[in-house]
Amino acid sequence: MSTTSHLTEITVDPDVPLVRITREFDAPPAKVFRAHTDPELVVQWLGPRSHDMRIDHYDCRTGGSYRYLHLSDGNEFGFHGSFHEVRPSELIVQTFTFEDEPDGVALEKMHFEDLGDGRTRLVGTSLVDSFDDRDAFVASGMEQGVREGYERLDELLAG
């Protein structure tokens, strides 16, 4: 029981350009929420493994904003957005923009559902304004997956 691994579920909505990610955690909502609102904690888990993450500012409250950078091979990739609604232990509504595509914006919602017994279900949705944008967004993740696959293959071959 204690070693149960929780599967991350991805749903790609056929009717609206939306991706939904669902995941359960063995921690109460207040803890999971804190890990999303405290920049010192956020920097420890958000962002892909291969990138270093640096937070420019992260003011997670209704009306606040954030900006952070992913650092990879000497390149910097900036992301920023606004916190539209922040309701402790329940909900975060925010926007998300990749600064290389400044006109593109995703509307993200994170619901923290209390499952009792110190457990939480996190349901995150990301809505963009066209199917092409959504699919390009997820497809960019795939390219990275392919690259990381190569890197792991290289490591394997080197060993």
Added chain:
Amino acid sequence: MAADALTADALTADALTADALSRVFAALADPTRRDLVARLAVGDATVGDLAAPYGVSVQAVSKHVRVLEAAGLVSRPGDGQRRPVHLEAEVFDLMTKWIERYRRQAEERYGRLDDLLRTLPDDVEPTPPAQTGAER
């Protein structure tokens, strides 16, 4: 060998544009079409074969097959009513892998979040203490 397969994979991934992916998703949004794909994963079948278990008309199945064909998920080499429908497994695999990679990235992030949550005290406040106010 393995490296060649990966290269071919990566090339096909590039060729699979966002637009094509949208069509694949739309095609698979329908439960009947998902069933048809599952059936075709076993082997090629004619539209008549496919229609039999559903108790629906050949015309209705034919319409679904055309949607799958437009999305690149199936092909029907040759011509005539009896030509078999063939699943383009690599397109289907690519889409599955694409979602799987996205899922795995999210999973890696959340695995790190699991580790972090174990280090936090149970009675932690949901938000950090207010900032000094110098920023705004």
